[in-house]
Structures are given as C-alpha cells and as structure tokens.
Amino acid sequence: MSKSHSVWVSRPLFPEVLATLAQYVDVSVEPKESKRTPEQLRAKLAHVDGAIVGLGDRIDAGVLAGNRRLRAIANLGVGYNNLDVPALTAAGIVATNTPDVLTQTTADYAWALLLAAARRVCSAERWLRAGRWRGGMRFDDWLGVDVHGKTLGILGMGRIGQAVARRGAGFDMKVIYHNRSRLPDAVERECRAEWVEKSELLKRADHLVLVLPYNAQSHHAIGATELEHMKPTAVLVNIARGGIVDDAALAVALREGRLAAAGLDVFEGEPSVNPALRELDNAVLSPHIASASADTRRAMAQLAADNLLAALGHGPNAGHPPSLLNPEARGRRTGET
Numbered sequence: 001m002s003k004s005h006s007v008w009v010s011r012p013l014f015p016e017v018l019a020t021l022a023q024y025v026d027v028s029v030e031p032k033e034s035k036r037t038p039e040q041l042r043a044k045l046a047h048v049d050g051a052i053v054g055l056g057d058r059i060d061a062g063v064l065a066g067n068r069r070l071r072a073i074a075n076l077g078v079g080y081n082n083l084d085v086p087a088l089t090a091a092g093i094v095a096t097n098t099p100d101v102l103t104q105t106t107a108d109y110a111w112a113l114l115l116a117a118a119r120r121v122c123s124a125e126r127w128l129r130a131g132r133w134r135g136g137m138r139f140d141d142w143l144g145v146d147v148h149g150k151t152l153g154i155l156g157m158g159r160i161g162q163a164v165a166r167r168g169a170g171f172d173m174k175v176i177y178h179n180r181s182r183l184p185d186a187v188e189r190e191c192r193a194e195w196v197e198k199s200e201l202l203k204r205a206d207h208l209v210l211v212l213p214y215n216a217q218s219h220h221a222i223g224a225t226e227l228e229h230m231k232p233t234a235v236l237v238n239i240a241r242g243g244i245v246d247d248a249a250l251a252v253a254l255r256e257g258r259l260a261a262a263g264l265d266v267f268e269g270e271p272s273v274n275p276a277l278r279e280l281d282n283a284v285l286s287p288h289i290a291s292a293s294a295d296t297r298r299a300m301a302q303l304a305a306d307n308l309l310a311a312l313g314h315g316p317n318a319g320h321p322p323s324l325l326n327p328e329a330r331g332r333r334t335g336e337t
C-alpha cells in the first residue's frame with residue numbers, strides 16, 4: 001500500500017535502516033553513490049517529500065527552484081557544507097546532520113593518519129609488498145618522526161577536535177589549539193589543551209590536525225604561507241574537508257621536505273585527488289573514510305533516517321528531528337506537521 005510520504009535516498013544504505021524508513025514512507029534508493037548534476041538532483045527531488053543525501057550532493061537554491069513538495073533534507077554527515085542552509089530555510093525545508101555519533105570514530109582516525117604518516121607505515125608496507133625486503137636493510141632506513149612526547153596542534157576545537165585532544169594524554173603530548181572562540185576553562189582543563197593564536201599554533205606544533213568546518217573563511221586556511229611557518233619535521237593531518245588545505249601548495253612543501261609528512265582523508269575536488277599528492281611517498285591518502293567504522297556508519301545512517309522521519313512527522317520523534325539545523329524553517333511549508 002502506498003504511504004502518505006515518499007523519500008529519496010541518494011546512495012545505498014544499511015538494509016535495517018531502509019527498513020525503518022519503509023515502515024512509514026515510500027522509499028526509493030539509488031543503487032550506487034554517484035556525482036549528480038544540479039539538473040539530475042532537481043529531477044530526483046521534484047516528486048518526493050524528503051531525501052537523505054551525502055556530501056557529494058550539493059543542495060542549493062538552483063536545485064530547489066520550483067520545488068513545491070520537498071520538506072526535509074537529511075545529510076549523512078556532521079559537516080554540511082554541501083547544503084545551502086539559508087536557501088533551504090527560505091524554501092521552508094528542514095535540514096539535519098549527524099553530529100555526535102561519529103565524534104570518537106573520527107578522532108580515532110585522525111590518530112591513525114598521524115601515526116601512519118609519522119612512522120611511514122604505508123610507504124614501508126608498499127615497499128615490503130613489492131618484494132624489496134631482501135636483507136641488507138640499513139639501521140638508519142625507514143626513520144620516521146616521533147609522536148609521543150611532542151606538541152600536538154589542533155586547528156578547530158569542536159567536538160571532534162576535543163576528542164582528538166583527549167587522546168593526546170595517552171601519548172604524553174602537550175596539546176595546543178586554535179579556534180575562533182576559546183573553550184571554557186573547565187573544557188580546556190579536561191582536554192589538557194591551551195588556546196594559542198593561529199600563527200603560534202603553526203610555529204609551535206610538532207604535528208597539526210585540522211578539524212574545522214569548511215566555509216569561505218576556512219578556505220585554504222593552510223596554504224603556502226601557513227606551511228612555511230610549520231616545522232620541517234611536522235606531520236599535517238586533514239580529516240576536516242577538502243579546500244581547507246591548498247593541496248597544490250602542500251604537495252610542493254612535502255616534495256621539498258619543508259614538511260615531514262601528511263595524512264589526508266579529504267581533498268580539494270574529491271573524489272579527484274591532486275596528482276602531485278598521489279606521487280608522494282610521504283603523503284598517506286585515504287578516500288574520506290574517517291567516520292567509516294561499521295558501528296558509526298550504521299549509527300549515522302540511522303540518525304539521518306530518524307531525522308528525516310521526524311521532520312516528516314513520523315516515528316518516535318515526530319515533529320522533533322534530533323539534529324535540526326534550521327528550526328526557523330519549520331512550519332513554513334503548507335501541510336507541515
């Protein structure tokens with residue numbers, strides 16, 4: 001029997017999550033994730049009440065133009081720079097994201113990249129797999145840089161930045177951070193983190209982790225000038241967003257040995273990756289998987305589904321999406337619960 005609302009899911013999701021949706025609404029799911037043009041997105045959204053989208057789906061005023069039906073967009077991610085929230089709000093469309101459920105898993109991955117890049121794990125593994133470990137290895141081969149006991153810098157100190165900072169204690173690290181607003185004293189104490197100016201962060205950090213949201217202000221927050229101020233023994237980790245780092249400038253710094261290594265999970269223009277980065281042995285590269293543990297991706301998908309159902313007036317949270325980005329959008333569309 002057809003239900004009162006229809007939703008579109010822009011990529012395959014966990015079957016149990018789709019089953020939750022299907023209890024309340026008609027669901028159409030794309031068989032694979034793919035980059036869609038604004039025209040394709042407009043067509044997909046034209047005849048549905050809600051949608052679950054991901055970071056590759058850019059939902060802006062152009063995509064929404066002429067759409068009189070859509071009432072809710074649930075983003076699969078805590079970052080939502082793919083959503084033009086003011087345009088959604090103006091159109092009376094509720095927008096949600098997936099905070100909290102991915103904080104610890106994403107912080108773990110920052111450490112995975114930091115350690116892998118600092119200790120050359122991936123290039124050593126490539127070398128071994130290539131059959132090049134035949135004895136005669138020198139005692140001073142494969143020297144990396146230490147992580148323990150060093151100063152960890154964090155740019156962006158929201159939930160994930162704080163979770164990265166807390167892990168620093170286990171490695172006996174001093175933690176310094178820069179954020180637009182300073183954390184309350186109690187949180188700084190708990191994270192054992194000291195606020196510093198950005199220029200000082202760049203100079204003092206032995207290793208630097210980027211965890212800030214992407215917007216016009218954070219575009220190329222780490223560019224050629226910033227890289228010049230970092231230590232040549234430093235590792236740079238980007239688990240935030242492509243575009244926060246000037247990837248071309250980073251590739252030059254890594255090639256010239258002005259930075260020891262980088263661990264990158266996000267890229268400008270991903271899924272394309274700057275070819276200069278792909279050629280570098282001192283760059284550890286992964287395809288935007290910081291939140292990708294089985295438990296966390298399932299929890300993100302479930303939260304997106306819960307948000308969408310609630311926004312459309314279904315399920316235990318009916319009318320109250322757990323992670324609403326634009327409360328001012330509610331009630332603007334006729335017929336909304």
Ligand code: 8YV
Nearest residue numbers: 055076077078079288289291
């Ligand atoms: C992605 C993320 O959503 O939550 C975010 O902002 O960047 C990630 O969790 C996920 O990797 C899918 O692209």
